Amino acid sequence: MNAPTWITAVPLVSLAAWVWLLLGQGFFWRTDVRLPTVRGQPEPARWPSVAVVVPARDEAQVLPESLPSLLAQDYPGDAWVLLVDDGSTDGTAALARSLAERTPDGLPLTVLDAGEREPGWTGKLWAVRRGVAHARASAEPPAFLLLTDADIAHAPDSLRRLVHGALAGRLDLVSQMARLRVRTGWERMIVPAFVYFFAQLYPFRWVNKPSARTAAAAGGCALLRTQAAERARIPESIKDAVIDDVTLGRAVKRAGGRIWLGLADGVHSVRPYVGLRPLWRMVSRSAYAQLLNNPLLLAATVLGLALVYLVPPVWACAGSPVGGAAWLVMTLTYVPMLRYYGRPLWTAPLLPVTAALYLAMTIDSAVQHYRGRGAAWKGRTYS
Template sequence: MQLFGVALVAVAALAWAVLLLDRGGFWRLREWLPEPAERRTWPGVAVLIPARNEGATIAATVESVLGQAYAGELHAIVVDDQSDDGTAAQARLGAERAGAAGRLAVIGGTTPPPGWTGKLWALEQGWGALDETGWRPDYLWLTDADITHVHDTLARLVTKADADRRDLVSLMVRLSADGPWAKLAIPAFIFFFRKLYPFAWANDPKARTAAAAGGCVLLRRRVLAAAGGFDAIHDALIDDCALARAIKRAGSGRIWLGMADRSHSLRPYTALGEVWHMVARTAYAQLRNNPLLLAGTVTGMLTLYVAPPLAALTWPWHANPAAGALGLAAWLASAVAFAPTLRHDGRSPALAPLLPVAAAAYTLMTLDSARRYHLGRGGLWKGRAQAANTRASQGRETGPSDYS
């Protein structure tokens, strides 16, 4: 039994050495947008904002989008997905505050057809409405209805796309974390996402990895059309990374994902239950709704995150110095990797040793996600259990997302 314990934490220590040294430097947070370029002309941009019962936040979102300090042609389309909380009126109010009422169109969304998720059907309707205008902007900017952007965000996105010839540029926006649990769980969410999809790999045209963050995505309109539009990924619960993969395949292979320093989500995460719902909604889809992948994930999470601190903290009782030392080394390695994400989120690096606690919670959330799926409640978002409508297509799910 002691030999098994030593082997287990040795595997964890070796895995952390590999993660720190040879996984695209995922933990370093080195991907940032440049400052806006100086140029005479700027390409046209159409903003698509899907919204379902976002009356509390969408006015601020629309105001920040249409209030951009952007010299090119800029219009926005809000697709009101059958809201009953005054979302459409609040969207128009936001445009008025920005002095841009004439540059906003609000269209009423319809019920998603069989096989479509709500967000992608809303985006498809916005795409169709744009086509009807006859305007052919160079870029589409997809943003959620609960996110605000500072005045130069679009100029910086376009600068990155044009300077580096990127077909897609996406930002992982700052999430709001106020409660004690959220202050640990939200940075851990970002950390796990970066570990799963190292940004350096996603940004490498030669690498197969493709990832995006659905809250802020700028993409070339012609490449989206070449990829088959939103219809090509219409059944993807985890739509952002599915979109990134489609764009990477259809275009030049040049996409870019980075961290946002000045774009914020307005959706509050305070209690553990709010984070739990966010993760449990799509975690099992990330595993292709496959019980074997679920078992492997649970085993891996317990080995990487839970076993090391247990071996280190119980050293006086198990009296196995090798297991204790290896466990401590693996635990410290995980804390070193987590600290930069905490700093970026404005949290103390002293929380880094608590990463195993967050990992254990996320493991339970993933198990609950599987439970919800098998009860027919997978992908539940604002009254729609979307996974049941898309079960045949979950093999293409590739990353976390949220529908605002």
């Protein structure tokens, strides 16, 4: 008995989707979009000044690894670090001062208190606002602002390379997707796919093309010209953004700024994710916000994820060569990201398993939203 037409058509649609993703989605799967090259570009005679703004809330666990790397930056120009304590209860501010005392020859550190958050602001952006306002109030405001998270560690030449790349490329925003930690079993399974899916949604080549509408940034490491921040009204214009990095990129590009986004070499996160639960929360807290809290978009996303990631292995295991071809294309697109993270390439065919987890996280994000617990992070919940 012949199978119904729709059963044979489904894997064909899936294969067509993967051919399109392979060739028509900005080559999202490639990992060669790195910091703009500065070869042949002379270093500036006078390096511009930079204020490094670090919003921090209960970050005592990670600061000993991240903050010293910022204080030890080998930067030829004027630079200073502003750590904004956002209501921490674990001694974050005192620890930051102690770490600065142990690095007497490092960049100067000022620890600020974020103050009482006004309605309509997310906690992180309220802290960023405090740091940016303090920097702008300086006798000589900085030419650049480096917005970096408290869990991000930088190679000694990170700031130098960021600024040189921005100057050489005449860029207003340069952001790097920090290399996340992949030590535990769950981190190895979830993290490379997280970056892979992000690049699929926001292909870096499209982001970096001035004429393209696609815009995004990586909030963990974003170097922003102060003038561009003023034109785009950063952070006031994005004060309620749950996905603040993508919104930052959009705001700067919409204001006429040139932006760049790519993978990092000397910037990495030191935040540990022990077990599945913290990784689940990392994804689910913003997944439904990414879909504009729209149930129709959620339904379309669930169907799309199932068609693109789950159909190929299921149909392949049922003996469909078309399903097998779609699974093969999917696997090949995942290989570069696994190589970037130093993971064994034989795990590439397991991407559908990870995609199923992300599908569940997305559904849970919607459930938590309607329960009034959506976008919860460090004791705060945002509507």
